[in-house]
Amino acid sequence: MTRWATLSRWTPPAALASVTIGLGFHAGGFFPPAIGVAAIFLAILMGARLALASRPLEGLSRPLTIVIAAMLLLAGWMLLSSRWSGAEFRSLVEADRVLVYALALIFFGSWARSDDRLGAMLKGIFLACVVLCVAGLISRLLPDLWALGVEQRQRRLQYPVTYANTMGLIAALGFLWSFALAADERASRLTRILAAAAVPVTAATLLLTYSRGAIGAVMVGFVAFLLLARERAALTAAVATLAPAAAAVYITYRADSLTTADYTSTTAVAQGHRVALVLVIAAAVAGLVRTATFGLDKRLAAVRLPRRRRRALIAAAASTGMVMVAVLAITIDLPGEFSQQYERFKRPEVLGEQTDLHTRLADPANNGRIDAWRVAMQDFRAAPIHGRGAGTFVLSWNQHRPLHITFNETHSLYLQMLGELGVVGLLLLVLALLTILVVCARRARGPGRHLYAALFAAGLTWALAAAVDWQWQMSVASLWLFALGGSALAARRSEDSTEPAPMSWPPRLLVMLGLMLITISPALVALSERSVSHAVDAFKRADCRRVVPAARNARSLVSARPEPNELLAYCSVLERDNPRQGLLDATRAIERDPDNWRYHYTMALVRAVSGLDPRPSARMALRLNPREPLVRHAVDRFRGRAPAAWRRQAATMPITIDYGY
DSSP states (O other): HHHHHHHHHHHHHHHHHHHHHHHHTEEEEOOHHHHHHHHHHHHHHHHHHHOOOSSOOOOTOOOHHHHHHHHHHHHHHHHHTHHHHOOOHHHHHHHHHHHHHHHHHHHHHHHHSHHHHHHHHHHHHHHHHHHHHHHHHHHHTHHHHHHHHGGGOOOOEEEEOOOOOHHHHHHHHHHHHHHHHHTTTTTTTTHHHHHHHHHHHHHHHHHHHOOOHHHOOOOOHHHHHHHHHHOHHHHHHHHHHHHHHHHHHHHHHHOGGGGSOTTHHHHHHHHHHHHHHHHHHHHHHHHHHHHHTHHHHHHHOOOOOHHHHHHHHHHHHHHHHHHHHHHHHTTTHHHHHHHHHHHHHHHOOOOOOOOEEEEGGGOOOOOHHHHHHHHHHHHHHHSSOOOTTOOHHHHHHHOOSSSSSSOOSSSSSHHHHHHHHHHHHHHHHHHHHHHHHHHHHTTTSSTTTTHHHHHHHHHHHHHHHTTSSTTTOOHHHHHHHHHHHHHHSSOOOOTTTTTOOOHHHHHHHHHHHHHHHHHHHHHHHHHHHHHHHHHHHHHHOOHHHHHHHHHHHHHHHHHHHHHHHHHHHHHHHHHHHHOOOOOOOHHHHHHHSSTOOHHHHHHHHHHHHHSSSSSHHHHHHHHHOTTTTTHHHHHTTSSSOHHHHHHHHHHOOOOOOOOOO
């Protein structure tokens, strides 16, 4: 194998593993800095490929072109939505995330399709998931070895991605891919042994997240993998892994102290050490049993049944399964139980208030999701073609929420697309996702059946989890789909086919220019976010001398940002005694995010300090967020008419700086 061939095989899996691990340890890739770094990283890799490879776009195929075009159009539609939402920066943040996914499609799909390369990428993402799971387990089971800050300690395992449901999806995908690799007859023995050993580890991690959506989605994905792959080695993989995984999950479930925020207590640490030992033993047992079953793999592979008999056995097994399900349903009154659970699902209960996480898994409460979905549908009905605008769900939720829960996302990718971007946005998204899933399902019927079955099952698991949560916004949970999807959709170049002509430099330079244009926005937003963070830190220390230059720098990088103007408004009035400038900066903040209650509240305080009537601004803030106690308090405090009273009241009103996306 030539040096270039070796590089072309291992660069994509190494890049996918490294970017996934990097995103995982940076809040799951939710915030703009991580998105900007990922965009720059992928653009540099693609730029190097354009400069070095003779045919850098050899993998470009019709399905891949369709998906890339759909994603780029979706990003463009998001940017365009600022025309009717008025919130340009919100659109920019959402579009940047889509551009990163498009970059993943372009880079990983630019290589000619190869089952070896795709298999190596699958191992790379599997390794990344295991690394994140092990890091999370160490932080929970061995806090004396890997201690987290007090603010990072949560009852449900969420480290390192900072969101328990996304951590659950990472563990679920790791479990699925671990089993798939353990059951792969074409994989090396070492790969199958290590994959088998990882099954109990990922299963225990999934339990500690207590993510009902991830657990339910991976069950469906696991069944889909078994049906599509039809691997006989799946029997031996199941024998080797499922019993140790069940034992690991059971012991982890019984460790009650690990499901409290005080998992660093003496009792919890002792339980954590015991569970860690059990996981090590379970992993070792799974690996050893998988080693012992290699001979059985060969015997099963040697068995050949006539097609007619094979179909008869499948039909008999399916019929038996259906009869067993029907008998079980009648025995336990499944229709009545389903009706009862559905009624409980519709109740607006908040599971975060429970004292026992163990009851969470069996509790069907929607945790406020139904209300979020209703708000999204209100936006859709108001503007079915284009929606309210990218990133505006939180504004609608604040204005119409029936609960005191804070939601920044809809907790459903598809309903959020409908509410924010209308039918056009949803169709573009569905076109991209369905193309990836359908092509993988079709190719699961060919010679690479096992590989594409694993990819389809993982994609289906992701699609189901995204329907009930905000996995789309967590890049660590979504970028892999477009990386592996791009590689799976790429064109295959057979050895006996005619070599395409090398790519000339004019089109190379044109593609490089396009990459630069795609990357500019995420990079600028990331740099701007860094300056905003510095300004916020300085503001919390009441150091406006440092706030002003940092905020101005953030504003110069991305003029559409409202946050720097809010910080400057507060400093202009409170520290520099410049009410005119403060009013101007507050006005600029409102212009850049007109339906955000925060900036109208800021305007009320600035006007009050300046001796101007703050009541119209306070009432506008209340209209935009009727359930916000801070705004209600402001409206009550500003009922008087005397400017001196307004100044006194404003001096006692709290200032909150908490920027989220």
